[in-house]
Amino acid sequence: MALVLNEEQRLLRDTAREFLDQRAPVAALRKLRDSRDATGYDPALWRDMAELGWASIILPEQYGGLEFGFTGLGVVLEECGRSLSASPLFATAVVGASAILLGGSEAQKAALLPSLAAGDTTLALALEETHHHRPHHIAATLERGDNGYRLNGHKCFVADGHSADHLLVVARSSGDTGDRDGLSLALVARDAPGVRCQRTIMADSRNAANLRFEDVAIAEDAIIGEAGAAWPLLEQVLDRGRVALAAEMLGLSREAFERTVAYLKERVQFGVHIGSFQALQHRAAQLQADIELCHSVVLQALSSVDDNPQQLPLLASLAKARLNELAKRVTNEAVQMHGGIGVTDELEIGFFLKRARVAMQLLGDTGYHKDRYASLCGY
Amino acid sequence: MRPPAIGVNAARFAALYRAPPIARAGPACAVLSPAVTDMVIASAGAAVKLARIDDRPQQPEQETLRVQDLEQFRLEVRQWLQDNCPESQRQPATPxxxxxxGRGGHFPSDDARLWFEHMRDRGWTAPEWPEAYGGGGLDPRQARVLKEEMKRIQARTPLYSLGVWMLGPALLEFGNEAQKQRHIRAIVNGEIRWCQGYSEPGSGSDLASLQTRAEDRGDHYLVNGSKIWTTSADKSDWIFCLVRTDPAAKKQEGISFLLIDMASPGVSVTPIELISGESEFCQTFFDNVKVPKENLVGELNQGWSIAKALLVHERKLMSELGSDSPRQQVAPTAAAREYLAFDNGRIADAQLRSDLVDYDMQMHAIGLTHFRCFEEKAAGVQSPAPLVMKYLGTEAEKVKSELLLAIMGSRGLGWEGDEFTAAELDTLRLWAMSKAMTIAGxxxxxxxNVIAKNVLRLPQS
Structure with missing residues (x-):
C-alpha cells in the first residue's frame, strides 16, 4: 500500500524523529548560523546519519546500501524538514547518489557508491546558471581536449557547492543554450585546478554556492552517462530531487502548522484562547485540509520513484508545485497567527519561513511545475 | 553496517534494517490492472498497490494469497459483467x-430492467451488505474491485437509492432485527424509495434546533411540523426523519430517529424550484400524522448519534460526487480542447491555462487522498483525511463548474433552446446546482468548524 507507511517505514520515521530531536533540532541550525560555521553543517552529525544508514537508503546492497526504497528516504527527509536539519542528505544521498546510480558505468558505481553509502564522500549538482530554475538553459561548455575534455562556465545556487567533495556539473557538449540535446554530466573534484567557489549566504542559513570553471580538465571516465545525451538522465535525477524537496516541505509545513495550532490553544486575548475565534479556526482548518492532500501527493510521488517511474514526471511536478504553495501558505499563516512574536528572530517560526522560500526555488518554483504539469497533460 | 552510536536502541535498529523480502519484492504475482484511462487511478497504480500489500510483513504468504484471491475475483467479476451487463447499459446515464x-418507479428501458435484475439477484445493488438481508456480502476490497470493473466498462449504477447510500448503513448499525428484516431487503430490491427529512425551515446549519414534534400517544407517535430540502420527496415512498421527542431536554438530547410511510394521512409535499430550474428538493409537511411506535430506530431521544453517523455517509457520498457523478459533465480538459484557442500546443489564454492546471492538480490530489482514505481504512490506520473530504470535494465541484463556464464563454450561458448543445445546456444547469453542494449535507x-473541533481540537467559544 503506497499511501500508507508500512511498519518498518513507521519505525524509520520514529527513529529519525528521535535522533533529530536530540542531535539536530532547529536550535542547531541557529547555532551554525550565529557561529558563521564555514562548513554549514556538522560533519559529526553527518557521520552519525550515515551510521543510521541515511546516506545509503536508496542504494543497492552490493554497494553497501540499505536498499530500503525511495519512500524510506522520503520519511527521513520529512523528519529533516520538521527539524530544519542542515546536512548533505539532499545533495548527496538524493541527487548525487541518484545520478551515479542511474547514469554511472559499472566502474563509476563501484568506485563511488560504497563511499557515498558510508558517508565518506559528498556530492553537489551544479546545474543552474540563472536566478530561475531552467534545467536545459545551459551555457557552460564541455569541449574535447587532448586527454578528455575541458570545462568552462559558471553555476549558481548550487546546494552544498562549497562543501561537497565532488561536483556533478551539467555542461553543454553541443547545441545552443536552451537545447535539451547536447548536455553532459561531468564529475569534477571541487579542489581541481580551475574550479573557483564562492559560498553564498542565503535566507535559510543553509549551504549554497556560486561556482566558476576555467579550463578545468575532465578525464574521459569522469563523464556520467553518455556525453551529449544527459537530458533524460538529468530529468530523472531532478524529479527525484523535486520529490525529495516536496517531502522535506511536507515535514516543514506540518511542524510549522502544529506549532501554530499549539500557540492558538495557549495564547489568551480578550479573555479567551485565540484558537476559539472562528476567523482563525477556519483558516487553520483549511490548512489542515491542504496538508491532507499534500500528504497523499508526497506519498504517491515517493512510491512512484520505485514502483511507477513512467508516472514520476507528472507526480514530481504535482508534488513540487503543491508543496511549494503549501509551504508558502503555512509559513505565512504561522507568522501571522503568532502575531508580534512571529516576526522576532527569537521564535523559531522565522527559520521555517526562510527555509521554505529556498526550498520553493530549488529545482523549480510553482510556475515552472504548473507549466510542466499542463504540458504533460497535453495543454 | 556499524551499530548506531546515538541514543537509538540497537534492537530497533536491527529491526529497521532487516526487511523481510516481501517489503522489497515487486508485485507478488502477475496482476491484471483495470484498464482505466482515468489519470488519477492510473497514477495511483492501483494494481501495483494491490500486489504490494506489504504493511503486515510478518504474514507475507497470507497477504500474497489474498492478492491472488482478489485478482481471481476480478477475473470472475469481469466475465460476469461481460455476460450480464447489456450493451446499452455501458454508457453514462442521463437523469x-x-x-x-420504489412503488412508483419505472424502468426507462427493458435493458435497464434486465441489468437491475441481474445485479439485484447477486445482491450487488448493495454489494457490501450482509447476504442474510439480500446484500452482496463482499468485503471492502472486493466491493472496490466490482466498482473498478463496472467503471472500466462504464456500467451504469443499476439502482440509484438513498436507501442504499444512506439509510441502509444506519439501519444495519442501529436498527432492530425486525426493522432490518422489513426494510433492508426492500431497499436492496429497489421496492421502496426513501427520502431524508433532516433540515427544517428554521433549522439549517443548526440542525439540532429542529422543531418537528413527535408526541407519544400510547400506541403511536403523533407527528407535526415540516421538513425542507427533502430530495425527491414527491417520488418517495418512505421518509427517515429526525423528530423532537423531548422538548424539555438539551437540544441534541431530545431528538429521535423515525421512519414514516409517506402514504400516511396528513403527509403532504410541495416541490421547490431552484436557481437551476429544477425542483428536486421539496418541502414536506406533517399534519397530525400517526406513526406506529415500531418505526422508532434506536433508543428514544438517542436519534442525534444516528443522525451524525448518517451525516458521515452523506458527506462521504458528496465528497465523491466529482469522481462518480450520476450526471455526465464535460471534463474541463476536453472542453478546453473544444472551446479554447491553442498556441504551439498550449492553451493561448494564460489565465485559463493556469486555472485549468490548478483544478487538475487539485482533483489529482483529491483522487489520491480518496485512495489513501480507502487504504488507511483497510489497514486500520486512523487519519483525519475523511473529515476534510466533503469540504474539498464540493468546493472542487464549484471550481469545476465555474471553470467550464469560463472555458465555454457565451456558449456556456445558454438556458434553453436548439442553438446550444445538450452538453452546453447541462453545463449551465450543473453550474447552478453546484452552488447547493457546499450547502447541503x-x-x-x-x-x-468540524475540522477545527474534531481534528485540531481548538477551544470552542
Missing amino acids: EEQYWG GTSEVQL
Whole structure:
C-alpha cells in the first residue's frame, strides 16, 4: 500500500524523529548560523546519519546500501524538514547518489557508491546558471581536449557547492543554450585546478554556492552517462530531487502548522484562547485540509520513484508545485497567527519561513511545475 | 553496517534494517490492472498497490494469497459483467435513464430492467451488505474491485437509492432485527424509495434546533411540523426523519430517529424550484400524522448519534460526487480542447491555462487522498483525511463548474433552446446546482468548524 507507511517505514520515521530531536533540532541550525560555521553543517552529525544508514537508503546492497526504497528516504527527509536539519542528505544521498546510480558505468558505481553509502564522500549538482530554475538553459561548455575534455562556465545556487567533495556539473557538449540535446554530466573534484567557489549566504542559513570553471580538465571516465545525451538522465535525477524537496516541505509545513495550532490553544486575548475565534479556526482548518492532500501527493510521488517511474514526471511536478504553495501558505499563516512574536528572530517560526522560500526555488518554483504539469497533460 | 552510536536502541535498529523480502519484492504475482484511462487511478497504480500489500510483513504468504484471491475475483467479476451487463447499459446515464426504484418507479428501458435484475439477484445493488438481508456480502476490497470493473466498462449504477447510500448503513448499525428484516431487503430490491427529512425551515446549519414534534400517544407517535430540502420527496415512498421527542431536554438530547410511510394521512409535499430550474428538493409537511411506535430506530431521544453517523455517509457520498457523478459533465480538459484557442500546443489564454492546471492538480490530489482514505481504512490506520473530504470535494465541484463556464464563454450561458448543445445546456444547469453542494449535507463553514473541533481540537467559544 503506497499511501500508507508500512511498519518498518513507521519505525524509520520514529527513529529519525528521535535522533533529530536530540542531535539536530532547529536550535542547531541557529547555532551554525550565529557561529558563521564555514562548513554549514556538522560533519559529526553527518557521520552519525550515515551510521543510521541515511546516506545509503536508496542504494543497492552490493554497494553497501540499505536498499530500503525511495519512500524510506522520503520519511527521513520529512523528519529533516520538521527539524530544519542542515546536512548533505539532499545533495548527496538524493541527487548525487541518484545520478551515479542511474547514469554511472559499472566502474563509476563501484568506485563511488560504497563511499557515498558510508558517508565518506559528498556530492553537489551544479546545474543552474540563472536566478530561475531552467534545467536545459545551459551555457557552460564541455569541449574535447587532448586527454578528455575541458570545462568552462559558471553555476549558481548550487546546494552544498562549497562543501561537497565532488561536483556533478551539467555542461553543454553541443547545441545552443536552451537545447535539451547536447548536455553532459561531468564529475569534477571541487579542489581541481580551475574550479573557483564562492559560498553564498542565503535566507535559510543553509549551504549554497556560486561556482566558476576555467579550463578545468575532465578525464574521459569522469563523464556520467553518455556525453551529449544527459537530458533524460538529468530529468530523472531532478524529479527525484523535486520529490525529495516536496517531502522535506511536507515535514516543514506540518511542524510549522502544529506549532501554530499549539500557540492558538495557549495564547489568551480578550479573555479567551485565540484558537476559539472562528476567523482563525477556519483558516487553520483549511490548512489542515491542504496538508491532507499534500500528504497523499508526497506519498504517491515517493512510491512512484520505485514502483511507477513512467508516472514520476507528472507526480514530481504535482508534488513540487503543491508543496511549494503549501509551504508558502503555512509559513505565512504561522507568522501571522503568532502575531508580534512571529516576526522576532527569537521564535523559531522565522527559520521555517526562510527555509521554505529556498526550498520553493530549488529545482523549480510553482510556475515552472504548473507549466510542466499542463504540458504533460497535453495543454 | 556499524551499530548506531546515538541514543537509538540497537534492537530497533536491527529491526529497521532487516526487511523481510516481501517489503522489497515487486508485485507478488502477475496482476491484471483495470484498464482505466482515468489519470488519477492510473497514477495511483492501483494494481501495483494491490500486489504490494506489504504493511503486515510478518504474514507475507497470507497477504500474497489474498492478492491472488482478489485478482481471481476480478477475473470472475469481469466475465460476469461481460455476460450480464447489456450493451446499452455501458454508457453514462442521463437523469431520465436512471432507475430509482420504489412503488412508483419505472424502468426507462427493458435493458435497464434486465441489468437491475441481474445485479439485484447477486445482491450487488448493495454489494457490501450482509447476504442474510439480500446484500452482496463482499468485503471492502472486493466491493472496490466490482466498482473498478463496472467503471472500466462504464456500467451504469443499476439502482440509484438513498436507501442504499444512506439509510441502509444506519439501519444495519442501529436498527432492530425486525426493522432490518422489513426494510433492508426492500431497499436492496429497489421496492421502496426513501427520502431524508433532516433540515427544517428554521433549522439549517443548526440542525439540532429542529422543531418537528413527535408526541407519544400510547400506541403511536403523533407527528407535526415540516421538513425542507427533502430530495425527491414527491417520488418517495418512505421518509427517515429526525423528530423532537423531548422538548424539555438539551437540544441534541431530545431528538429521535423515525421512519414514516409517506402514504400516511396528513403527509403532504410541495416541490421547490431552484436557481437551476429544477425542483428536486421539496418541502414536506406533517399534519397530525400517526406513526406506529415500531418505526422508532434506536433508543428514544438517542436519534442525534444516528443522525451524525448518517451525516458521515452523506458527506462521504458528496465528497465523491466529482469522481462518480450520476450526471455526465464535460471534463474541463476536453472542453478546453473544444472551446479554447491553442498556441504551439498550449492553451493561448494564460489565465485559463493556469486555472485549468490548478483544478487538475487539485482533483489529482483529491483522487489520491480518496485512495489513501480507502487504504488507511483497510489497514486500520486512523487519519483525519475523511473529515476534510466533503469540504474539498464540493468546493472542487464549484471550481469545476465555474471553470467550464469560463472555458465555454457565451456558449456556456445558454438556458434553453436548439442553438446550444445538450452538453452546453447541462453545463449551465450543473453550474447552478453546484452552488447547493457546499450547502447541503453541512455547509463548508460547518465542515471547517468540524475540522477545527474534531481534528485540531481548538477551544470552542
